[in-house]
Amino acid sequence: MADILKIAKKKGTPVFILDHKKIRENYREFKEALPRVQAYYAVKANSNPEIVRTLYKMGASFDVASFPEFMIVHENIKNLSKKNRQDFIWDKIIYANTIKQEETLRKLDQYKPLVTYDNIDELKKIKKHCPHAGLVLRIRVPNTGSMVELSSKFGAHPGEAVDLILEAFKIGLIVEGISFHVGSQCNNFENYMQAIQLASSILKEAESRGHKINILDIGGGFPVKYNNKVKSFKTLARKLNTEIDRLFPKTMEILAEPGRFMVANAATLVTKIIGKAVRDGKTCYYLDDGVYHTFSGIVFDHCVYPLKAFKDGEKKVCSVFGPTCDAFDTISVAEELPDLEIGDYLYAENIGAYSIASSTYFNGFPPAKVVHINK
Numbered sequence: 001m002a003d004i005l006k007i008a009k010k011k012g013t014p015v016f017i018l019d020h021k022k023i024r025e026n027y028r029e030f031k032e033a034l035p036r037v038q039a040y041y042a043v044k045a046n047s048n049p050e051i052v053r054t055l056y057k058m059g060a061s062f063d064v065a066s067f068p069e070f071m072i073v074h075e076n077i078k079n080l081s082k083k084n085r086q087d088f089i090w091d092k093i094i095y096a097n098t099i100k101q102e103e104t105l106r107k108l109d110q111y112k113p114l115v116t117y118d119n120i121d122e123l124k125k126i127k128k129h130c131p132h133a134g135l136v137l138r139i140r141v142p143n144t145g146s147m148v149e150l151s152s153k154f155g156a157h158p159g160e161a162v163d164l165i166l167e168a169f170k171i172g173l174i175v176e177g178i179s180f181h182v183g184s185q186c187n188n189f190e191n192y193m194q195a196i197q198l199a200s201s202i203l204k205e206a207e208s209r210g211h212k213i214n215i216l217d218i219g220g221g222f223p224v225k226y227n228n229k230v231k232s233f234k235t236l237a238r239k240l241n242t243e244i245d246r247l248f249p250k251t252m253e254i255l256a257e258p259g260r261f262m263v264a265n266a267a268t269l270v271t272k273i274i275g276k277a278v279r280d281g282k283t284c285y286y287l288d289d290g291v292y293h294t295f296s297g298i299v300f301d302h303c304v305y306p307l308k309a310f311k312d313g314e315k316k317v318c319s320v321f322g323p324t325c326d327a328f329d330t331i332s333v334a335e336e337l338p339d340l341e342i343g344d345y346l347y348a349e350n351i352g353a354y355s356i357a358s359s360t361y362f363n364g365f366p367p368a369k370v371v372h373i374n375k
């Protein structure tokens with residue numbers, strides 16, 4: 001911890017310290033546990049281009065959700081690949097947002113991308129504006145018990161999946177794969193088991209109708225050990241390997257879109273106390289970072305980031321606020337910290353995913369500066 005304090009003093013705060021050694025370890029752990037699965041890192045979790053480069057060098061591919069994300073990946077890896085362009089795009093990038101602006105589709109078409117869809121209107125849009133795309137049908141699967149649920153917004157009902165595949169072929173498009181997402185930070189492994197079973201049934205039905213589909217994309221959701229209640233990733237991986245081998249032929253290409261798993265534990269934020277007040281007998285600390293910035297995951301990701309001090313001392317319950325003028329900018333009303341002063345530093349670990357990615361400039365405060373270590 002002495003090292004991060006040194007960085008904070010040298011670079012100023014708030015500072016988001018990104019450890020690339022951890023990212024490489026996470027990638028290795030993922031690949032060793034799931035050897036059949038190609039990891040398409042979900043750039044939305046943290047779109048820093050240095051992360052893209054580090055993961056690309058490890059052999060990762062990428063899941064993008066917008067044209068700017070597509071370009072972050074494309075620009076950072078295009079000169080490093082020796083493969084021909086078409087293989088390069090599908091091997092390396094999936095555009096996994098089922099809803100795309102028409103303009104985005106027009107811009108994507110020249111790359112002959114792999115894109116997801118989950119409804120008939122999107123299919124028509126793709127046919128009109130991006131006819132050279134390969135398609136992946138996203139189905140709706142149980143998200144029960146996941147920290148962030150996604151099934152109310154995305155995914156075709158399994159009952160309409162085969163029709164959506166047939167319709168795509170009918171209008172001259174090609175369905176290459178099927179995908180799902182069990183919800184982010186999934187601690188209920190039954191979600192994956194049910195989703196894989198559903199995907200298998202749909203693929204069998206599509207094959208019996210003359211359309212063999214060769215890609216299964218098992219999405220994201222792989223849990224990060226934020227605390228002891230989180231179940232073991234290794235246990236999940238063993239279950240997934242067994243089910244995948246049982247239900248799919250060796251020729252089936254298996255993809256996943258891990259976001260949080262690759263980056264959550266790779267970043268630590270150091271922030272400084274800029275104000276202190278006692279209100280109704282309770283100490284309130286005001287930091288130079290808050291929920292409009294790196295702590296945005298408290299709101300959007302339903303995540304908590306326990307704060308730690310660099311000082312020892314008896315801990316007392318206190319409130320911690322961000323720097324903006326909005327009372328919503330509340331990090332915690334029940335933090336336990338020792339007695340601290342203006343100018344003291346605090347840090348939050350495991351803050352690499354869905355944090356700085358959704359930081360704003362609210363009140364004119366810029367996002368935390370990023371410092372890369374062990375690159």
Ligand SMILES: Cc1ncc(COP(=O)(O)O)c(C=O)c1O
Nearest residue numbers: 042184185220221257258259260
């Ligand atoms: C389509 C898609 N893929 C992958 C991810 C990454 O999920 P996670 O960070 O849980 O691995 C998300 C997250 O929202 C997503 O929407």
